Amino acid sequence: MGIAAFNQALKNANVSRNPRYNAAVKRVGMRIAHVANARVHNWDFKVIQDDKQMNAFALPGGKVAVYTGIMPIAQTDAGLATVMAHEIAHVVARHGGERMSAGMLAQLGETAVSTMMSGKNPKTYKAVMQAYGLGANIGVIMPFGRSQESEADRIGLIYMAKAGYDPREALAFWQRMSDASKGKRRSSEFLSTHPSYGTRTKNLRRWMPQAMVYYNRANKAPNNRVIEGGS
Numbered sequence: 001m002g003i004a005a006f007n008q009a010l011k012n013a014n015v016s017r018n019p020r021y022n023a024a025v026k027r028v029g030m031r032i033a034h035v036a037n038a039r040v041h042n043w044d045f046k047v048i049q050d051d052k053q054m055n056a057f058a059l060p061g062g063k064v065a066v067y068t069g070i071m072p073i074a075q076t077d078a079g080l081a082t083v084m085a086h087e088i089a090h091v092v093a094r095h096g097g098e099r100m101s102a103g104m105l106a107q108l109g110e111t112a113v114s115t116m117m118s119g120k121n122p123k124t125y126k127a128v129m130q131a132y133g134l135g136a137n138i139g140v141i142m143p144f145g146r147s148q149e150s151e152a153d154r155i156g157l158i159y160m161a162k163a164g165y166d167p168r169e170a171l172a173f174w175q176r177m178s179d180a181s182k183g184k185r186r187s188s189e190f191l192s193t194h195p196s197y198g199t200r201t202k203n204l205r206r207w208m209p210q211a212m213v214y215y216n217r218a219n220k221a222p223n224n225r226v227i228e229g230g231s
Contacts, residue, residue, distance in 0.1 A: 006044070006063035016047035016068055024226045025066050028077050028165075029084045031221060033062070035162040036092050045084075054180060058087035073176045077224045078160075078169035085156035085163070093151060150195055150203060157204060157211045164221035167211035170204055 016022065029045040041062025053067035064087045066080075074080040161167040178197040195203070 003059075003061045003063060006059045006061070006065070009057075009059075009065065010046060010048075013065075014049040016049040018047065018049075018068070021047045021066075021068060021071060021226070024077065024080055024224065025084070027224075028080045029064060029088070031163045032081060032085045032088050032159050036088055036159050041091060054177065056083050056087050058090045060091065062091055064088065064091070071227050073173065073180055074226050075176070076169070076226055077221060078165045079173045079176075080226050081160040081163065081165035081221075082156070082170040082173040085159040085165075086152045087156075089152040089155035089159060090148070093148070093155060150200075153195075153200060153203060154207050157207050158214055161211040161215035162218055164215070164218040165223070167208060167215055171201060171208075174200055174204070 025045045025047050029043065033041070033043045043062040044064070046063075046065045048065050048067050050067045051069045053069040054073055056064065056066040056070060058064045064084065066083060066087075070083060071080075074083060157167050157170055160170065174197055181197075
């Protein structure tokens with residue numbers, strides 16, 4: 001399902017032919033995948049041309065895509081490693097399957113409530129069903145998503161350190177992301193599947209000592225400049 005979804009996503013997207021970006025994403029992605037020791041996946045890394053999207057995504061089966069809009073935020077291999085390690089962590093931790101299970105459970109619960117409310121006043125039925133949908137989304141699905149994002153941050157920080165990328169660069173990356181996002185409307189942390197930048201940074205600092213142990217033992221990776229016009 002992950003492979004099919006990835007192929008469909010690429011079919012509807014403008015896959016980048018930029019040799020610099022493609023080489024960087026594959027170089028960094030494969031280095032991190034190697035230390036993740038997840039050889040069961042047939043890793044495939046793609047770049048999607050969309051300068052307005054400061055984002056990346058991963059799907060089950062080792063399929064990872066990075067949008068060109070995040071390259072100016074990444075700036076270097078180490079910055080890109082922050083993104084790639086996070087997405088690879090999602091794959092290895094099987095977050096896609098977990099989210100699918102959570103969604104299926106929410107649908108089953110909604111069906112049960114719908115059955116119990118059958119024959120009731122239509123307005124009452126509608127109000128209850130709306131309340132259930134909101135409660136399941138805010139009370140279960142979104143916190144579950146935030147928990148997965150934090151887990152991917154923690155695992156990703158270790159992966160990038162093991163791969164020889166300075167994990168302290170993750171703090172710089174998220175500061176640049178925060179700066180680039182200022183003035184843009186963003187949901188509050190409670191109504192988002194992602195932690196706030198402040199929460200993310202606080203967590204990264206808490207996990208940093210452990211990550212530095214791995215980094216100090218690792219073979220250091222070259223920190224090439226990713227964005228155009230660099231050396």
